[in-house]
Every structure is written in C-alpha cells, then in structure tokens.
Amino acid sequence: MGIKILKGFILGLLANATGTFLYVYFFSDKQFEYVVEKGIEQGFMGSLIGLGALLNVLLFFFFLTGRIGKFRKPVQPYEARGVIMATILAAFVVLYFEF
Template identity: 70%
Template sequence: MVIKIIKGFLLGLLANFIGTYLYVYFFAPYSFETMMESAVEKGFMGGLIGLGAVLNLLLFFFFLTTKIYKFKKVAQPYEARGVLMATILAALAVMYFEF
C-alpha cells in the first residue's frame, strides 16, 4: 500500500515536471534553462509550477477510471492518493514562490 502511494507521488512529481517543461517548450521564446533562471529572478516560478500541475489532473483521473473506451482496468486509488499528495506539494511550492 505504501509502495503504491509512493509510486503515485513520484509519478505526480514527474507529470508536474513534464507539464512545466512542455509549457516552456511550446510557449516560451527561450530555452528551458534560461526560462527557469528568468522565472526565479522575475518571480513567476509559481505560475510555471501551477501550469505544470495540470497534467496531475489527467493522471489522477486515469488512476481512478475503471473503463477507458472499450477497455476495462482496475481502479488504483492508492496511486491516485500519491498524485494528490504531489499536487498538494506543488500547491505549497506555488504559495512559497508567489507569496
């Protein structure tokens, strides 16, 4: 049970990082490293983390879904709890960087 929660937590952190990276890759005029340095200097790092957390929503509902189109799968509530914990951590990081 604890292993499943940790798995969901790590996947939530990874999804948050991938979401942030994809946002910067598609919508920023600079490279990822330059954008991160600029975000810390100019104070919009919390916004980037918050936009990256959108993928956690998809991952959370994926773990709770029992049917995807014609395919059936087992619901994974413990992994969903881990993703929720990662999302709460992201929210705390946003609060830290914004306030």
C-alpha cells in the same frame, strides 16, 4: 499500500515536471534553463509550476477511471492518493515562490 502511494507520488511529481517543461517548450521561444532562471529572478516560477500541475489532473482521473475506451483496468485509489499528495506539494511550492 505504501509502495502504491509512493508510486503515485513519484508519477505526480514527474507529471508536474513534464507539464512545466511542455508549457515552456510550446509557449516560449527561449531555452528551458533560461525561462527557469528568469522565472525565479522575476517571480513567475510559481505560475509555471502551477500550470505544470494541470497534468496531475489527467493522471489522477486515469488512476480513478476503470474504463478507458474499450480498455478496462482496475481502479487504483492508492496511486490517486499519491498524485493528490504530489499536487499538494506543488501547491506549497507555488505558495513559496509567490509569497
């Protein structure tokens, strides 16, 4: 049980980081490192992390849905709990950067 929650937590962190990277990649013409530096400097890093957390919603429902198209899989509630924990951690990080 603990390993499953840890798996969901790590996947949630990776989804958040991937979402942040994809947002910067598609909606900015600058390099990722430059945007992160300016985000910390100018105070919009929390917003970037918050937008990156949108992928956690998809991951959460992926774990809780038993059917994806014609493919059936078992519901994975412990992994979904780990994703929620990663989302809560992202919320605290956003609070840190915003205030």
